[in-house]
Amino acid sequence: MNYPDEITYGNKADIIxxxxxxxxxxxxxTGDKGGRVVIFQREQESKNQVHRRGEYNVYSTFQxxxxxxxxxxxxxxxxxxxxxxxxxxxxxxxxxxxxNDKTVKLWKVxxxxxxxxxYNLKDEEGRLRDPATITTLxxxxxxxxxxxxxxxxxxxFANAHTYHINxxxxxxxxxxxxxxxxxxxxxxxxxxxxxxxxxxxxxxxxMEELTEVITAAEFHPHHCNxxxxxxxxxxxxxxxxxxxxxxDRHTKFFEEPEDPSNRSFFSEIISSISDVKFSHSGRCxxxxxxxxxKVWDLNMENRPVETYQVHDYLRSKLCSLYENDCIFDxxxxxxxxxxxxxxxxSYNNFFRMFDRNTKRDxxxxxxxxxxxxxxxxxxxxxxxxxxxxKDEISVDSLDFSKKILHTAWHPSENIxxxxxxxxxxxxxxxxx
Amino acid sequence: MLPRGLxxxxxxDEAPAGPLQRQSLLDMSLAKLQLCHMxxxxxxxxxxxxxxxxxxxxxxxTQDGSWSLPGPQTAGRSPRDRLVSTEVLCCSAWAGPAPxxxxxxxxxxxxxxxxxxxxxxxxxxxxxxxxxxxSQGGFPxxxxxxxxxxxxxxxxxxxxxxxxxxxxxxxxxxxxxxxxGGAKSGPEGLETFASVAAPPRGTxxxxxxxxxxxxxxxLVET
Numbered sequence: 268m269n270y271p272d273e274i275t276y277g278n279k280a281d282i283i284x285x286x287x288x289x290x291x292x293x294x295x296x297t298g299d300k301g302g303r304v305v306i307f308q309r310e311q312e313s314k315n316q317v318h319r320r321g322e323y324n325v326y327s328t329f330q331x332x333x334x335x336x337x338x339x340x341x342x343x344x345x346x347x348x349x350x351x352x353x354x355x356x357x358x359x360x361x362x363x364x365x366x367n368d369k370t371v372k373l374w375k376v377x378x379x380x381x382x383x384x385x386y387n388l389k390d391e392e393g394r395l396r397d398p399a400t401i402t403t404l405x406x407x408x409x410x411x412x413x414x415x416x417x418x419x420x421x422x423x424f425a426n427a428h429t430y431h432i433n434x435x436x437x438x439x440x441x442x443x444x445x446x447x448x449x450x451x452x453x454x455x456x457x458x459x460x461x462x463x464x465x466x467x468x469x470x471x472x473x474m475e476e477l478t479e480v481i482t483a484a485e486f487h488p489h490h491c492n493x494x495x496x497x498x499x500x501x502x503x504x505x506x507x508x509x510x511x512x513x514x515d516r517h518t519k520f521f522e523e524p525e526d527p528s529n530r531s532f533f534s535e536i537i538s539s540i541s542d543v544k545f546s547h548s549g550r551c552x553x554x555x556x557x558x559x560x561k562v563w564d565l566n567m568e569n570r571p572v573e574t575y576q577v578h579d580y581l582r583s584k585l586c587s588l589y590e591n592d593c594i595f596d597x598x599x600x601x602x603x604x605x606x607x608x609x610x611x612x613s614y615n616n617f618f619r620m621f622d623r624n625t626k627r628d629x630x631x632x633x634x635x636x637x638x639x640x641x642x643x644x645x646x647x648x649x650x651x652x653x654x655x656x657k658d659e660i661s662v663d664s665l666d667f668s669k670k671i672l673h674t675a676w677h678p679s680e681n682i683x684x685x686x687x688x689x690x691x692x693x694x695x696x697x698x699x
Numbered sequence: 700m701l702p703r704g705l706x707x708x709x710x711x712d713e714a715p716a717g718p719l720q721r722q723s724l725l726d727m728s729l730a731k732l733q734l735c736h737m738x739x740x741x742x743x744x745x746x747x748x749x750x751x752x753x754x755x756x757x758x759x760x761t762q763d764g765s766w767s768l769p770g771p772q773t774a775g776r777s778p779r780d781r782l783v784s785t786e787v788l789c790c791s792a793w794a795g796p797a798p799x800x801x802x803x804x805x806x807x808x809x810x811x812x813x814x815x816x817x818x819x820x821x822x823x824x825x826x827x828x829x830x831x832x833x834s835q836g837g838f839p840x841x842x843x844x845x846x847x848x849x850x851x852x853x854x855x856x857x858x859x860x861x862x863x864x865x866x867x868x869x870x871x872x873x874x875x876x877x878x879x880g881g882a883k884s885g886p887e888g889l890e891t892f893a894s895v896a897a898p899p900r901g902t903x904x905x906x907x908x909x910x911x912x913x914x915x916x917x918l919v920e921t
Contacts, residue, residue: 532752
């Protein structure tokens with residue numbers, strides 16, 4: 268593919284914790300650690316600047332979640348936005364779900380570009396008029412005003428999760444969605460906030476027997492009865508809600524047999540799946556564990572069809588990464604619109620793309636120092652030992668505090684959004 | 700924030716870990732679990748993964764025969780303390796009927812502390828319930844400190860801790876049984892208490908009833 272050339276970025280006061288394009292790619296939402304949501308909108312391509320592709324500009328900013336205090340447990344609930352998911356657009360307004368550890372909210376984002384003027388009982392500033400001074404009646408009319416984008420919370424889905432919510436997923440029926448925490452998955456109807464159905468529960472009767480947690484979950488893009496969830500033991504379960512009310516027994520179970528030559532005390536930790544995503548076609552799922560990205564065919568449960576090494580040079584450093592806790596970092600992964608390329612993040616602000624057809628891969632860096640607007644991104648390479656060539660970086664020089672956990676790919680074009688700590692980078696394909 | 704590069708404290712060799720590396724990994728893991736436990740609301744996934752790692756190391760050490768019950772090499776601790784900690788971990792008879800958060804805190808604090816000394820028995824505390832208010836003061840480094848604190852503050856403290864219990868233990872048992880037997884979707888807190896009521900299965904416990912009575916006396920202040 269062409270190397271991306273355009274870069275737009277914004278400074279966030281806080282660390283970005285989620286990035287998501289809407290279904291048309293016109294809007295891009297980010298959530299951050301401070302509970303804020305910032306939505307960017309793509310500029311309409313103008314006839315005057317034909318070579319300038321639509322840039323993303325801030326469209327709306329609002330505070331989605333506030334820090335809360337759970338008085339029963341004496342705990343503070345973080346306002347950090349864990350996930351944002353858009354609903355498909357059905358009218359002029361946009362709807363999205365945003366969630367922190369405990370509460371999911373449905374937000375409506377709508378534009379206001381007209382306002383009524385000419386009230387009888389109020390003057391233009393809104394002050395009440397003395398009825399005695401009114402001699403004529405007039406009909407208020409709508410007059411244009413400066414565009415205002417307002418976000419209003421339409422639903423709050425609270426008090427259904429004991430553990431921390433890690434995923435939300437909108438169903439293809441557009442009437443329901445699911446929220447998953449470490450041990451349970453709940454199904455919600457958008458119209459009903461005081462009730463949810465528990466569809467998966469892996470909490471053992473005796474918590475001391477707990478050895479596995481749910482790490483991610485997603486609905487099938489077309490079959491509204493099917494969903495998958497991944498676990499900390501590197502397994503994926505596909506469930507059919509038609510089979511039973513409580514989907515404790517999976518329809519399919521995906522697990523790769525362990526490679527005995529690679530076995531270590533860290534094998535289980537690095538097999539823990541941090542993200543699972545259906546392909547747009549719905550025929551495959553992609554999983555991300557600490558060192559690899561795997562593509563699974565839904566019809567083959569015993570092993571993935573493709574495995575891509577993200578940063579295998581870290582395999583010999585697992586003990587240090589365990590010590591500094593980096594081994595627990597949860598990286599996400601994304602498909603491009605045609606399911607031909609997959610992307611995921613790494614350390615040192617690197618992110619990786621894998622072309623499934625050509626089997627070529629590339630490492631790119633999201634950093635202001637190394638990129639200027641409209642500059643072509645240069646591929647990066649990590650030197651794994653021996654002589655380090657110019658422009659290569661050695662493993663021991665990698666900055667593990669600069670991690671790219673969240674990325675997003677436009678649904679139909681080659682536009683990607685990459686969150687590097689508190690900066691957002693948007694890269695576009697080179698024009699012609 | 701994390702420094703550039705990686706510390707070299709760990710062995711970088713991914714070959715099967717020797718006993719020394721294994722021990723150091725075990726110590727590191729247990730320290731992480733203790734740290735988890737100190738947090739108001741630990742990351743459950745992380746705790747589970749670390750605990751599984753500890754279990755794996757302990758299993759291998761047991762198979763190797765290099766794991767043995769703590770002997771005289773743990774200098775500075777009286778034998779009585781070690782026995783007491785074993786008892787506290789394995790038999791939660793006194794920890795069971797304690798619905799108020801504070802005594803449960805104490806239970807989980809006591810369960811987690813002697814983890815390094817007891818073979819096989821895993822602290823169920825870290826993710827069993829949130830541990831509110833743990834951050835005031837320091838985390839007790841040993842049972843000595845815990846008991847010391849209780850005793851120096853006088854029996855009144857213990858009474859305060861258990862004051863919410865009220866009534867007799869029999870009443871509480873009945874309440875717990877009623878709740879567990881009834882609606883499954885009861886409040887999360889009560890489910891937790893029900894799971895606490897079941898004593899953890901400790902392996903290799905050498906019961907010393909005399910010591911247990913002594914412990915119960917101190918805590919319950921009959």
